[in-house]
Amino acid sequence: MTSVESTPGTPGGTQAAAVPGPAPGPQSGPVPLGKAPAARRVPLDVRIADGLLAFLGRITGRMRGTYQAALLRIGFGSVFLATLLREFLNRREIWGDQSPWSPGMARQLLSGIDGVSILLVRDDRWWFELMYVLAVAATAMFVLGWHTRATSVLFCVMVVSFNSRSILMTDGGDTVLLLMSFYLMFTASGRVWSLDARRARRTGLGRSPGPGQELGVFVALFAVVAVGLLLPWWYSLIGAAVVLLGLWRLPLELEQLRVAVVAAMHHCALFVIAAQVCVVYAAAGLFKVQGSRWQDGTAMHYALNLEYFQPWPVLSGIADGGAIWGTFIAYLTVFTQVGFMFLVFAKKAKYVVIAILLGMHMGIAVLLGLPAFSASMALGDLVFLPTAFLLFVQAQGARLRPRTLDR
Amino acid sequence: MPAQDSPDIGVEPETGSGSAGGPAAVPGPAPAPGSAPAPGTAPMPPAPVAAIDPEDPAARSTRVQMAAAVVAMLMLVGVGFHLLFVTLHVAPPNQASRKYADATDSWIYPLFEQNWRLFAPDPLNINVRVNARVQYKAADGTRTESAWFDLTGDDVDHIRGNPFPSKADQNLLRRAWDFYNSHHADDGTRTGGHALLSEQYLRRIVIGRLQDAGRADGIVAVQVRAVSTQIAPPGQGPIEPTVRELVWWEASPDDFR
16 A cells, blocks of 8 residues: 555655755755744645545555445345346236336336336347346346456346336335446456356466456457447447457556556445445435424334335334334434434444444334345445455354355 | 376376476476476476566556546546435435536436435325226126225235235335326326326226236226325324225226236
8 A cells, every 4th residue: 555655646746846845945045943844844735636646546556345345246136136036926017018017108207217128128028038037147147246247237237127117116225226236337346255256266367358258258248238238339339349358468557557447446436335325324314304203203103004014013013112112213213314424434333323224124124024125225234344344254154164065 | 298208197197288387398206287397307488477466556657557547536526426416316405406407317317316215204104095996898888887996905915924025016006106196186187297107007007907817808997096094193093094086097908918
């Protein structure tokens, strides 16, 4: 890290600017002694420039947050996979040829917002079934981290397509999934906990373009074709040109630039993901602050008595347990949501906040019958877990593995 | 394969593939498959120049670093704009979001649309049951009316006791009714651009369910009503439901799938 900070800035910046300071002294005759130390101070503008360069050096440098990105990849991929498989028997009614939301109606609604869906390319059943199978396969590959960058594009195409085909079937969990599937394309989510990582370990083949990456290029071309079905054709032309470049080794400096840009993209995307989670809670909290039922503590009573969100009426009755409890939960919810973005940057308080939110989402999953929604929300919270914690979990997992697998 | 020339390796069939990297200069004690050629023998192929790790920022020239910094700068600007638009899009309506509504919408739709009024400002305090009935026309032209079906009741039955309820039960009819309501006044006046679409959606849901039950032949008209029951405040007795009937809609061939 330190080397990055010093290299770009110093040669042209700091020293050149700092040296002239004391230099004029001897020439211009007597100098008040008191001024000397002040002159040695680096001017503010230079320090700002240095800081900026160091910051840019950090975000283009070694990747951080690869474990968090992998966690999101596995998590959101699994949520979408579970949804697809859970709705296997209802797939034609929800997204397919049997849907009361006909393709024509979907197109009419989408035309107003420039929405697109790969499911609307053709209206016949076999196309839908083909896309459904493809979605399951692409999502499974994405979860496993197989040529992750290419499968992440396919994953996003599928999530966008299934959402757009039946917008009126979606809920908040699908919205989070859609946003994250888009942001995840820009992260290096396959660096760890993936088949890609395993292949890299076994073959020693790097991630750089060049000989040995033919299969990855092929998968990427596949993704480019999928994108081409949604966007104007010249997008896929550009995409194919970029992807095919991956067959050749780039000159060193160009390769270094490519890697730097990929790292910057990864860091920006992770930042956007974190910010997006904060936006969700801040907005949800701000709207609740305006609600009288959250203030008088009866909000949970009403939420628990909605027929559509009451898979276990007896449990709902138990959870709807009295004035103190209801008020406590209502206030805890509002405070946690409004305060989320402040607390999550506090080193220790964030564990408390994350634990509270995970508890709430667990409750929502069971009591309101919204497991997919809750899982998506909970994954958003987990981005804020530090790498050390994730590695600790990994180590615990590794300790269990020999007992279960090797014997 | 060179391995065969070597006397003591004759028994070692896999050497050729094992030392793929080194053009088997060869001899020596049976090399383990992955290992480098044995020491002390003929000229090694020069060790691959310690390849520069492109991920090592310290190995980058100033030129590369500057180019990367410029690109990163542009990305940060993009990130800033994106987050600004998202914030304007989700925030409670305010003077800034009104002023930049057009720019915000053109950036947000269709990909970044979001709404976080989850049980907010207040959770719904009403249970709506969507019911429907249909008119059949027999071959001789007589019309008969069916009884009311409780479509929401079917959904609720499917959700009860199910740890992972289907979207088809949780969202389909519930959101179709919301969609209808957001494009109609309480007296049924059409108020939104998608009013007709929302009516057709309801008709198709009703007819679709009857098609599933094999009772859709001869349907010529559909009527929907909403039976709304307020959730009583804590500790109070149940509240009587109110009923709102919509007009009869003629069924068109498009309403059948």
